[in-house]
Amino acid sequence: MLKKLLSLFSNSVMLAERPNQEPQHQYVFFDEAAHEWIGIPKTEISDQELRVLKTLYQLIDFQATVGNTASGKWHEFLLFDGPPPSNPSDHEYRFIQFQINGPDINQPEIEDALKGFFTEDTNIIWESRKNGVVIEGKKQISLSDGELISMSETLESDFYVKISFYVGKLYPLSEMLPSIYKKEREYFTFAVRHLENNSRLFTYERIFPAYLAAHLPEQLTGQIPHEIFELFTGDPELYTTIKVFLENNLNASTTAKKLYIHRNTLQYRLDKFTERTGIGLKDFYGAFTVFLACQLFEHTQQ
Structure with missing residues (x-):
């Protein structure tokens, strides 16, 4: 967005980074979303324009x-x-x-x-x-x-x-x-x-x-059993249940309380997952594999 200001203020310049010292004749604005800086000559900005720009971007306060x-x-x-x-x-x-x-x-x-x-x-x-x-x-x-x-x-x-x-x-x-x-x-x-x-x-x-799941190379993400992704895609409620269960250290009582469901309902969903995927959640290796799959699935939905 800051780049569009270049056409409005002819002597403005995009900056590669935040200046260490305050420029004498420029206002410096920062666009946090794009992580960009722009310097605009103070003589080119009216008081009204300055107020508008301060509502849209961060005016760097060097002092x-x-x-x-x-x-x-x-x-x-x-x-x-x-x-x-x-x-x-x-x-x-x-x-x-x-x-x-x-x-x-x-x-x-x-x-x-x-x-x-x-x-x-x-x-x-x-x-x-x-x-x-x-x-x-x-x-x-x-x-x-x-x-x-x-x-x-x-x-x-x-x-x-x-x-x-x-x-x-x-x-x-x-x-x-x-x-x-x-x-x-x-x-x-x-x-x-x-x-x-x-x-x-x-x-x-x-x-x-x-973070790891989001940065895995494609050849590794493809090694996750496709049955897990298909199950999560078709049953988002089951995905949420499995993820909350793993995040709460496989504690059924805590998981049921957080999901506002009965423990029998929780157990039914856990059994359904194991039956459909063949992966148990009661040991470290099964839990780790499924938790990584949850992270990868969540990343693909964004």
């Missing part, structure tokens, strides 16, 4: 991330090849990335609310209007996964937005952290695009099976 604050240093280190923050090298850190979706996202108020749940010296940086990351040192970690989900529910209630989190692993402070952060961001981006819309919390373990 928000400059300076010698701890968050600013982390921002430059993770995103723009800056030097590592001056923290003890034996410290370990994890990144809790978040994405907020809603019609009215008030960054300062949401950031204040986030800081209220974490320790006071936790750093928060923003990559865009709705994407950011909480940087936690090992000694700062205080919230469990369940507490993070509760926090998400509270923020959604208070700000009328939907917020999802990706909880990364602990890593020592090193020159490798920016690449690790970007890889975790890739997993998170994949998750919010391809996994359940109602999920509030993602982890590597939760995402990787679906």
